[in-house]
Amino acid sequence: MTAVMLTVPMLAGCKQSGTTAQAAESGAAAQTTGSTGAAQAAESGGAETDAYAVRDVKIYDEELTDRTVPLRFYKEAPHVAYMGIRAYFDLMLGGGLTVTEHGDGTFTLTNASGATAVVDPVKGLVTMDDMPSFENNLEDAKAGLQSSFKDSSAPYIRLREVVYEEEPQPVTFDLGALGIPIYGDGEDVWFPVSILSSWLTDIAQNRVTYNGKYLYKHNGESHYAQDMSYYDTEYMDGVLLGNPREEDLASYSYAELGFIFQYMYGYPGTLALDPVILREQGLDAALKDYGELGQELSGELSSRDMRAFWHGMYSLSGTVLEDGHNSTNLELSILDADKTEKYNSFREYTWEVYEDTEVSAFEQKLMEPSLGIFQARPEEMTQSKYYSSGDTAIVYLNAFTVDREAWESYYHDGGPLPDDTYGTLAKGLETAAAEEGIHNVVIDLSTNGGGFSDAAVACIALMTGRDYLCGYNTLSKQHFKVYFDIDRNLDGVFDEKDKEVQYNFHYGALVSNASFSCGNMFPFMVRDEGGVVIGEKSGGGACSIQKAVLSEGFDVRISGCKFKLTDLAHADLEPGIEPDLWLDLPTVTKTNEVTGEKVETKDYSAYGDLDEICSAVSEWFQ
Numbered sequence: 001m002t003a004v005m006l007t008v009p010m011l012a013g014c015k016q017s018g019t020t021a022q023a024a025e026s027g028a029a030a031q032t033t034g035s036t037g038a039a040q041a042a043e044s045g046g047a048e049t050d051a052y053a054v055r056d057v058k059i060y061d062e063e064l065t066d067r068t069v070p071l072r073f074y075k076e077a078p079h080v081a082y083m084g085i086r087a088y089f090d091l092m093l094g095g096g097l098t099v100t101e102h103g104d105g106t107f108t109l110t111n112a113s114g115a116t117a118v119v120d121p122v123k124g125l126v127t128m129d130d131m132p133s134f135e136n137n138l139e140d141a142k143a144g145l146q147s148s149f150k151d152s153s154a155p156y157i158r159l160r161e162v163v164y165e166e167e168p169q170p171v172t173f174d175l176g177a178l179g180i181p182i183y184g185d186g187e188d189v190w191f192p193v194s195i196l197s198s199w200l201t202d203i204a205q206n207r208v209t210y211n212g213k214y215l216y217k218h219n220g221e222s223h224y225a226q227d228m229s230y231y232d233t234e235y236m237d238g239v240l241l242g243n244p245r246e247e248d249l250a251s252y253s254y255a256e257l258g259f260i261f262q263y264m265y266g267y268p269g270t271l272a273l274d275p276v277i278l279r280e281q282g283l284d285a286a287l288k289d290y291g292e293l294g295q296e297l298s299g300e301l302s303s304r305d306m307r308a309f310w311h312g313m314y315s316l317s318g319t320v321l322e323d324g325h326n327s328t329n330l331e332l333s334i335l336d337a338d339k340t341e342k343y344n345s346f347r348e349y350t351w352e353v354y355e356d357t358e359v360s361a362f363e364q365k366l367m368e369p370s371l372g373i374f375q376a377r378p379e380e381m382t383q384s385k386y387y388s389s390g391d392t393a394i395v396y397l398n399a400f401t402v403d404r405e406a407w408e409s410y411y412h413d414g415g416p417l418p419d420d421t422y423g424t425l426a427k428g429l430e431t432a433a434a435e436e437g438i439h440n441v442v443i444d445l446s447t448n449g450g451g452f453s454d455a456a457v458a459c460i461a462l463m464t465g466r467d468y469l470c471g472y473n474t475l476s477k478q479h480f481k482v483y484f485d486i487d488r489n490l491d492g493v494f495d496e497k498d499k500e501v502q503y504n505f506h507y508g509a510l511v512s513n514a515s516f517s518c519g520n521m522f523p524f525m526v527r528d529e530g531g532v533v534i535g536e537k538s539g540g541g542a543c544s545i546q547k548a549v550l551s552e553g554f555d556v557r558i559s560g561c562k563f564k565l566t567d568l569a570h571a572d573l574e575p576g577i578e579p580d581l582w583l584d585l586p587t588v589t590k591t592n593e594v595t596g597e598k599v600e601t602k603d604y605s606a607y608g609d610l611d612e613i614c615s616a617v618s619e620w621f622q
Contacts, residue, residue, distance in 0.1 A: 077248035084188030094138025124176020152454035168476040198548035211553035266543035327557040370514035376608030392440040392614035395428030400451030411492040442508040450517025507531035517541035534581040542573040
């Protein structure tokens, strides 16, 4: 058996497919030519009414279980899976949600800690006075924590508490304007599975998807909890065969993408679309406002032609919504050999569509300095990740990674200290402490494209004792600090002894245009703690990654709204950090070896002169 992964990117907008008021008025009288929901309901032992079919769907939680959850397929959209929000809380948030029906057709949802959401199915409105508290996991609520913040997969750090600085602002989702019906029946309030998952996911990516066969429960440690058989469905086979998308799925996916980018998006400030139109009127309006390209994307994203949809998704994240975190790749795994011919056919089509696709300006901004610095950096530094000159040392952190297995081996089986980010820094600081005369340590982030924020906060804690991250929820309009316990003495225990670990160094951060996301956040924390920043302006990136879901079983990765990183003064990190010490990077002309075109670029040789960098930092602190 062979496995092939095909990826092509995506995003979307908001297209009306009939208001929720119309859905409520039509009720049981609604008719459709689709019969998929009823057929599946009969197969699964479910029920069928005049308004919907019920299918008892098995839950896939790392492996297939015997547990089931009832999903509804309403006659107006027979291929779109709906789930009761109470059932979703039972599955993902510890349960405890109560649903109260009022005589005026509205519902109040109350979680175990007393936080509420008011739902008006006729108008399609969902309103929360305190969105972070409503999304709270039951066990986290008991511990006084917020559900949007989960323990890391790294065993050397754990969440302690979240402290908000302001009262929350009310949040309202207008699903009616997007053409996404909500249904309430006194027993539960029913939303598309994809909407619940995109709305109630946490920054650890815990969510569910429905692939037309099973309901998959995803954990936060991997992109998919399921194996590649997840893609062996009618949806995915239809992609390879070029089958048209079901009309209701095409319409709902476009509307769901509208929900994702109108409400769940963190608005980092780099997108080409008008952010005011996107926030106030939605993605469809923002695309059509953008001009010919936007209108073309709108047509492709709502098309029943699956290949056109894939192309639109790719183009969207690579153009008008490119910000470095949005990854709208549609992923498809081919597990069985008999599908290879279909895959090859789709691949040939894809190559034909994308043959003129070039590296975007944003990607170029990150790639050019990264390549130039890598070529300039001494091989010794790349291999050992440590260099010293005079009274200054440099520790090279190329990304913020977590090697959980290596840490488990280190803690429990006597394995070596891991070579991931936290282990590399610990080794570097110990080496610097043992080397006579070292007073300053520079963290080389010049080719660091980001990674796990928990690894970043563990690193700053090891250096300075700071044990928190600063953030902002763009929907509830709240600044907050997330506090952690960090195993600073590396003994596998969280206790007071961790505070005894202290390194009396001055710190610096070496950055470039390639320092993105956590690679951009870390130098802000270094400066917050009295350090110096050297190099050129960093590459930006402030939103944590958030996963969202479509009714067709695909994931979207976006710059999320729930955790936008800030510095201590609440400043937005998105524009990047201006260095205190600028490196001299002269402009040079190079010839493209393939095209022969002459292009101007920066000479990054200064990043390879580590002695000069050490000397500049030494003079700064003297």
